[in-house]
Amino acid sequence: MTVAVETGTWQLDPSASTVALRHRTMWGLVTVKGAFTAISGGGEVSPDGSATGTVTLDAASLDTKHAKRDKHLRSADFFDTDQHPEITFAVRGADRLDADGVRVTGQLTVRGVSRPQELTARLVSADAGGLTLETEFTVDRDQFGMGWNQLGMMRGLTTVTAALRFTRAGS
Template sequence: MTVAVETGTWQLDTGASTVGLKHRTMWGLVTVKGAFASVVGAGEVGPDGSASGTLNLDVTSLDTKNAKRDAHLRSADFFDAENHPEITYAVRAAELRDGDTVHVSGRLTVRGISRPHTLTAQVTQVDGDAITLAAEFTVDREEFGLGWNQMGMMRGLTTVTATLRFTRTVA
């Protein structure tokens, strides 16, 4: 990528982007997987290569293919969607390293609790009008007040997988 390709305002292509999660439960015997149906975002890359942006996930759009579990995840035991309807990742900086690797620094906000969070993404496709990034990273749910853990069933970290396609916004 060159600065000329990167510079500008970019909008998340919601139809070509996905964000999912997986977490081991039932004492590590079962992996629960889900995906957010509503993901929106935008970003801007300055002429100096600086980057910023925001990605928002609608908590109520999380689908694990189990309606009862989804309702519980939206409840105050977990995401508390009534009071905190979105999960937000605010990008503070993104630095291209080693060809196709992007080091991203930002703040992750879940349940109204914000924490610094860095991740590594891969550029999987790029052209003059679009860029696609793929990332997989872990989150400690207890850092965000998601401590519900009946009989110790839920251990370890939650894995988040994202494929995000951004298209250039024409002024």
């Protein structure tokens, strides 16, 4: 990643991290927003600067502040959390783009369907206490078997935003 990031093992700090999504619905008139309340993960930065790791979301922890909608999102129409309780992003590599930009390549798995995913993250802080990466990227939910779309209400891509704080493992 960047020279400011030390080699070694890093652990995600769930209390200082967020993963959220937003999607336009009701024919583009309403934006549904939600956040995952249970996230975990970790990674390793090798001496050559390469990075690998995993971020895991408890799919049932998605909270949109609307209980009926959240129950529907957990159903087989969407995340099917009974059969697929986790969403994972497995980082296969990370390349420095500039002083704070990082291109991250990996595999996103939702509902048991895995697809390659590339995104750009920004290193917003790196100090002795840890490092924080922020990113925003889009996902086509149809590619993950979430094609439910009553009366054509849901169109377009889902936007995922994340702010992930990592600390040295064991610290």
